[in-house]
Amino acid sequence: MIILFIGDVFGAAGRDALFHGLYNIKKREGADICIANGENAASNGRGLSGRDARDIMESGVDVITMGNHVWSCREFEEFADRLPVVRPANIGRNRPGKGYVVTDVNGVKLGIANVEGRAFMDIVGDDVFGTADDLVAAMKAEGAAVTFFDFHAEATSEKKMFAMYLDGRATAVVGTHTHVQTADETVLPGGTAFITDAGMTGISRESVIGMAYKGVFEKFAMGRKASFEAVKAGTLEIRGVVIDADEKTGKARSIKRIAEIVEPPV
Numbered sequence: 001m002i003i004l005f006i007g008d009v010f011g012a013a014g015r016d017a018l019f020h021g022l023y024n025i026k027k028r029e030g031a032d033i034c035i036a037n038g039e040n041a042a043s044n045g046r047g048l049s050g051r052d053a054r055d056i057m058e059s060g061v062d063v064i065t066m067g068n069h070v071w072s073c074r075e076f077e078e079f080a081d082r083l084p085v086v087r088p089a090n091i092g093r094n095r096p097g098k099g100y101v102v103t104d105v106n107g108v109k110l111g112i113a114n115v116e117g118r119a120f121m122d123i124v125g126d127d128v129f130g131t132a133d134d135l136v137a138a139m140k141a142e143g144a145a146v147t148f149f150d151f152h153a154e155a156t157s158e159k160k161m162f163a164m165y166l167d168g169r170a171t172a173v174v175g176t177h178t179h180v181q182t183a184d185e186t187v188l189p190g191g192t193a194f195i196t197d198a199g200m201t202g203i204s205r206e207s208v209i210g211m212a213y214k215g216v217f218e219k220f221a222m223g224r225k226a227s228f229e230a231v232k233a234g235t236l237e238i239r240g241v242v243i244d245a246d247e248k249t250g251k252a253r254s255i256k257r258i259a260e261i262v263e264p265p266v
């Protein structure tokens with residue numbers, strides 16, 4: 001099973017990048033399923049509206065994962081139970097939405113889960129270890145032969161630790177949230193594919209991880225309450241990873257980075 005995962009889709013630019021570039025990547029890589037992190041897909045870079053979710057799915061994404069911005073768009077709670085959207089299982093436990101889904105991919109069941117890290121996060125979730133154990137058990141009980149975790153966290157150490165905790169029990173642990181793609185993709189000794197961060201999709205080059213320089217400068221230089229604005233014009237980029245999963249063993253054969261510029265037709 002070839003799993004294509006797209007890192008944090010940021011703002012309208014991120015959705016545009018997918019609209020113009022995702023089809024070709026899916027075809028070239030032979031993706032059987034496409035998962036994207038959509039926690040920043042709203043036009044202001046915070047959260048996911050119903051329209052953003054529809055846009056992303058129309059571009060070819062099958063399942064959307066989330067992160068700390070999960071509750072930023074109020075309407076998320078209205079469609080979270082209806083659409084193929086997965087939100088961190090360990091934050092807002094009693095709120096709407098689900099922490100995992102099990103979906104059929106060409107006759108093989110794939111479990112997709114989302115967990116948020118605890119170090120340096122503004123919303124600190126529940127125990128990641130107990131949550132991970134419960135998610136593995138729940139997905140296996142529903143027949144998942146392959147399991148994918150989006151671990152949404154700030155600290156590189158917490159991401160690696162989480163992947164090692166699940167090594168041999170999950171097919172892949174992919175880090176999100178920091179928006180900068182790391183060069184450490186590997187298959188761990190137990191067979192779990194891992195990368196610290198898949199990177200972001202949208203305008204990266206002309207922004208500070210998606211936001212305009214000015215607002216971020218004012219926050220760091222003057223402590224001024226942030227008036228962040230998503231960058232709307234610049235180079236469109238898609239970042240993510242492709243994982244080749246062995247359906248018989250549930251282990252990963254390989255993980256490869258995707259990092260490319262999308263040229264929209266003029």
Ligand SMILES: [Fe+2]
Nearest residue numbers: 008039040177
């Ligand atoms: Fe993000």
Ligand SMILES: [Fe+2]
Nearest residue numbers: 067068069177
């Ligand atoms: Fe995030």
